[in-house]
Amino acid sequence: MRVALFVTCVNDTLYPRTGQAVVTLLERLGVRVEFPMGQSCCGQPQFNTGYRREAEPLLRRFARAFDGYDHIVTPSGSCAAMVRDNYPRIGRRAAAEGRGGELAEAAASVVPRTVELSEFLVDVLGVVDVGAYYPHSVTYHPTCHGLRMLRLADRPRRLLEHVRGLELIELPGAEECCGFGGTFAVKNAAVSAAMGADKARHVTETGAEAVCTVDNSCQMHIGGTLARAGSTVRPVHLAEILASTEEAPW
Template identity: 55%
Template sequence: MRISLMTTCLVDVMAPDVARSTVLLLERLGHQVVFDPRQTCCGQMHTNTGYYAEAAPVVRHFVDTFEQRLDEVDAIVMPSGSCAGCVREQHRLVARHEGDTDLERRAEAVSAKTYELSELLVDVLGVSDVGAYFPHTVTYHPTCHSMRVLKVGARPLKLLRAVEGIEIVNLPESSTCCGFGGTFSVKNADVSDAMVTDKAANVVRSGAEFVVAGDASCLMNIGGKLSRNGDAPRPVHLAQILASTREHPFVSSPELLGRAS
């Protein structure tokens, strides 16, 4: 298959290894990954906060960029449940708010080919065992958008359970939010900190070496709190685990995903 990669803003700036891991994984599975350098933001920060008018130009640019090559690719993949959720559920709402029926139609066409990574692997490519090797104990945090908007369900866990050498342990109160929420963590800093404090404590309580999720934003938030507390668990994105093999194992870096140096 020919797959277009949307890296997302946060991955591009804060966790580029997540994008590299996504490419390595898909290419190892025999697929061609293409990247359009014109891509920018999906507009999630604006739409989540209710600024639909301000989001409209961002959504138009996103649709313009990915629509142009829509017939040339089989799917668009995003290593982010929150950004994929924005494209699939919020772009058409922005277009409707602007009264732009043409943009709404075009956004629907783009969103129909857009998938979060675990969705792409399990539902489109039909794989669960991707040949990964990760000999560590992990606990899984289901991010809010992936769980409540995209409803990815057990897909990430299905992929993780097929990884050689891995041990998955339960995360207490796993369904609770980590407190990031983009601008929520800025506008409601005290509440956000209380939420991530609880989440980090549950990660530690799990006894895992790593906390894994499908969103770099949540991992950055959780990893930052763990690091500031001096706690041992490290954040790792689902793509990084799935890209890890015996020949090319994952190497944790303190700079990744909010870990203090």
């Protein structure tokens, strides 16, 4: 089984420890992880802001970079959703405009192989207990793309429930958006900040030591809001918790 890590732009530039945690975790489970150097942005920023044609070269690049791998694993629900939900749209539109079916074929080649980390662990490897140890109280925020587009359901929670030492605390209003939404946070800053403040308040109300997400972008937004409010709650990616063990705390 050939497995590739799609680390994503946000992780690569701002949260490299998340990608490192994924590799540590998967290698501990006996999975050899490869990192194709040809990978770059999936095109989500361009697509979401209306520059659909500009996202096409990135689709092609993605398909080339991950050609030949059985699974493309990413620690980002939003980027996985971009590939699985929006790549086919790009391909269909190109074909409808008479520009051939090459993009549709490229999309079809990667869609079934691209999985978010919790999907890979639960559905492909068939594990929920990954041997993790994290002696802290944690609340979980299910990000919008993971919840509504990938339909991750309880996969991340099941993984957290099997972490030794971890106390999982229910988050009030868990399914409400944190307000980030990529460029939404830039174009609608006041609304985004207000939504973030609501989410941060709910996180603080739990009394948890950490808030966990499956997207570093949401982690960044929630964490920044918490920090500005003087909160000591630590924002942490699911991969970092699952990579942590009693012998080697992440």
